[in-house]
Each structure stands twice: as structure tokens, then as C-alpha cells.
Amino acid sequence: MKKYIKIARPDHWIKNFFIMPGVAIAFLLTEHSLKDINIFKLICAFFATCMIASANYVINEWLDAPFDKFHPTKKNRPVVTENMKFSVVIAEYIALIAVGVILSLLVDKLFLITSLVLLFMGFLYNVKPFRTKDIPYFDVLSESVNNMLRLMMGWFVVTDSSLPPSSILIGYWMAGAFLMATKRFAEYRMIGNPEVAGLYRRSFKLYTEKTLLASALFYSLISTFCLGVFLIKYRIEYLLCMPLVFLLFSYYVAMSFDPDSAVQRPEKLFKEKKLMLLVFVIIIAFMILTSVDLNFLHRLTSNSLVWVRLD
Template structure:
């Protein structure tokens, strides 16, 4: 059973904490207080998301096996190295999908709909004839939309009366695209041979280091712009957080240039102490800016011209 459990990647469940910003944004923008947050719904939502993600991982590992054998690390995955049977992989996928949808149903109907879309995106990303992961640029866009879906799932744990502003949704989506493009850039550099890279991932046939780096910059700019619009629109004090968000993107980009970079394994990022310290600093700064008012920032929201004395 170990190999079947392994392909569900329970060690990747930490990624599902990406629903937490959705919860934070909902508490910030609605009248719901943190004391009114249902712990039961939070647990149901978190584990429902985990099971849906694991279902997607199962089909990902099975369908990627012919390509993973060309990757220096992924060639050791159980589907590549061990004798696994398709019928049990399909049973595992079905069980995980049903469990995920059942737990999602117990949260509310909008959480269930979003969870179902997350499940469908796993099929679009992995299964032919679409298999979006093989299409240059669309591979990143289609995979990173899961980031936006997780934000929505976090939001719907708190409230089902509305949806978040488009600026935060697109910003979160583009942040995910930045992470995925940076991951591919780091992978491409590690493999070191464009021909082998193309055998591992079909989209790498048309990618180059330059294209991947340029695309990651585009996604980073798109994300920070949308996040900036959201932050300044809803609370001018958040302007103080923006330089540190820029620093976070810059630090992550520099980290992707390292040999065997942690950018290739987002689920292991919590082990990067400097990165986590920077994230902690940003979280603290957000909390301070949420509860403190800085009057010197208010003139920045005015559209009136500043008059000079002659």
C-alpha cells in the first residue's frame, strides 16, 4: 500500500494552506469576526481540499510516468520504478475524489462547486486530448489557476454571500503562475540539456531559459500590480507592505538560480529559513497595518493637486 499512498503525495498537503489567505481576506472585507469562524468548516474545507489535490496528484503521477523517467529525481517515483496496476490507481483516484467532494459538500454548495472545478482542472492539466501541461505558457496558466481556486475555497469557508474582488483573485492567480514559471525555470536549468528536458516535459521543447525567466517576470509584475490595486483600494496603510512583497518576489527569483533550488519543490519551502523569516515579517506588517492608522499616508489617496506657495 505504501507506493499507492506515496503517489497521493500526502507530504504535499502543506500546499493546501494556500486557502488561508482566502480566509484572511474574507475576515478583512466582511463583517464576520474571527470568533464566528467555524472550526468544523475550516477542518472540513482543509481536508476536502487535500483529498481533491491528492486525487489530482494520483492521475498526474500515473500519466507522467513515461516522461518522469527522463527527470534526474522524478525517475525514482513509484509509478516509474515499481509494478503498479492501473485498476488500483483508478480506485484510489475515485476514493480520494469522492472523499474530497463529500467533505466539500459539508462546507457549503459554493465550496463544493469550487472543489469540483479544482478536480476538473486536474483532468484538463493531465489528461489527453487537452493535457494543458504540454502546451507552452498555457501549462503555467492552467496549473496556477488552482491557486485562485484555493483562495476562493478559503473565502467560502468564511462566507457564501459574496466573492472576493477581482484584483485579489487575479493577483493570487498570477502569483501562482510566477511560482510555477520559476519552478520550470529552475528545473530546466538543473536538467541542463534541452533535448532531455523536452523528453521530460513536452512544453520544454519550445521553452528556453530566457523565455521562462521573462515569463516569470511578467507573472510577477502582473501579480504585484493587481495585489497593489487591492491593498491600496481597501486600506492605504497596506502601501507599507508593498516594498516587502517586491522583496519577496526578488528573493525567490534569486533563489531559483541556486543549484537544486528549493523553487523546484514548493512543498519544501518551509525549510528555507530566510524565506520564512521574510514571509513572517510581511505577515506581522500586514497585522500592524490592519489595526493601525497612519495619517501621513492619507494625502496619497487624494486626487487633488498639491498647491505650491509663490
């Protein structure tokens, strides 16, 4: 059964920690405090997300097998190299969905709805006649929306009385789009042959290194703009973290130029020591600025608003 477990990609479950920023933001913006957190619901939420994501991975690996044989490393996936039964794959897919739905029910109604949307997006991404992964640019946008859904799922662990601000939702979505576009760029460079790249991923037939890198820049600009709007609106002190966020985006792009970089395998990013150090510094900066009031920033923004009104 190892090959069937492998196509569920439990090694990718680390990505589902992307629900945690949703939890943290909910505590910052609502009346709930850390003492209100329900550990049982949080654990159920994490593993529910893992089950739904694994269900999406299962159909992804099965339906991508004819194309993965053209990829330098994905050609070694079990569905490509071994004789796997479709009936078992479908049974695994249904079982993962069932467990994910049951765990979601233990969290919250809105969490369940968001989980089902996450499942549906995986269906649209992989299954014909939709198969959004074959459409340039839409492939990145439809896959990265899962980033935003994970944030919402984390939010609903804490509260079901409101939705996260649109600025943070769009910013989180576009941050995911940046990650996906950079991943595409790194993959395209590694394959090194546009024809072979097009056989592996149909959207690559209309991509180039230039357009992929330009799209990553576009997504990063939208993401940082929306994050900036959110930070200024809800706590002006967080604005001082933005240079660190810019540095994080820039360093990630630089990583994509490395041969066989971890950018192609986001589940391995935690092994990148410099990247993790930068993330740690950003987290510490946010924690400090959460508890420290900088009055000069408030005065500065107030004076700016006065000048705008006078003009």
C-alpha cells in the same frame, strides 16, 4: 500500499494552506469576525482540498510516468520504478474524489462547486487530448489557476454571500503563475540538456531559460500590480508592505539559480529559513498595518486626487 499512498503526495498537503489567505481576506472585507469562524468547517475545508489535490496528483503520477523517467529525480517515483496496477490507481483516484466531495458538502455549496472546478482543472492539465501541461505558457497558467481556486475556497469557508475582489483573485493567480514559471526555470536549468528536457516535459521543447525567466517576470509584474490595486482600494496602509512583497519575489528568483533548489519542490519551501523569515516579517507588517491608521497616507492620496481633477 505505501507506493499507492506515496503517489497521492500527502507530503504536498502543506500547499493547501493557501486557502488561509482566502479566510483572512474574507474576515477583513466582510462583516464577519474571528468569533464567527466555524472550526469544523475549516478543518473539513482543508482536508477536502487535500483529497481533491491528491486525486489530481494520482492521475498526474500515473500519466506522467513515461516522461518522468527522463527527469533526474522524478525517475525514482513509484509509478516509474515499481509495478503498480492501473485498477488500484483508478480506485484510489475515485476514493479520493468521493471523500473530497463529502467533506466539501459539509462546508458549503459554493465550496463544493469550487472543489469540483479544482478537480476538473487537474483533469484538463493531465489527460489527453487536453493535457494543457504540454502547451507552453498555458501549462503555467492552467496549473496556477489552482492557486486562485484555493483562495476562493478559503473565502467560502467564511461567507457565501459574495465573491473575493477581482484584483486579489487575479493577483493570487499570477503569483501562482510566477511560482510555477520559476519552478520550470529551475527544472530546466537542473536538467541542463534541452533535448532531455523536451523528453521529460513537452512544453520545454519551446521554452528556453530566457523565455521562462521573462515569463516569470511578466507574471510577477501583473501580480504585484493587482495586489497594489487591492491594497490601495481596501486599506491604503497596506501599501507600505509592498517593498517587502517585491523583496519576496526577488529573493525567490534568486533561489531558483541554486542547484537543486527548493523552488523545484514548493512543498519543501518551509525549510528555507530565510524565505520563511521574510514571509513572517510580511505577515507581522500586515497585522500591524491592519490596526494602525496612518493619516498622512490618506491625506497624501486625497491631495493627489485633487491635483488629478485640476489637471
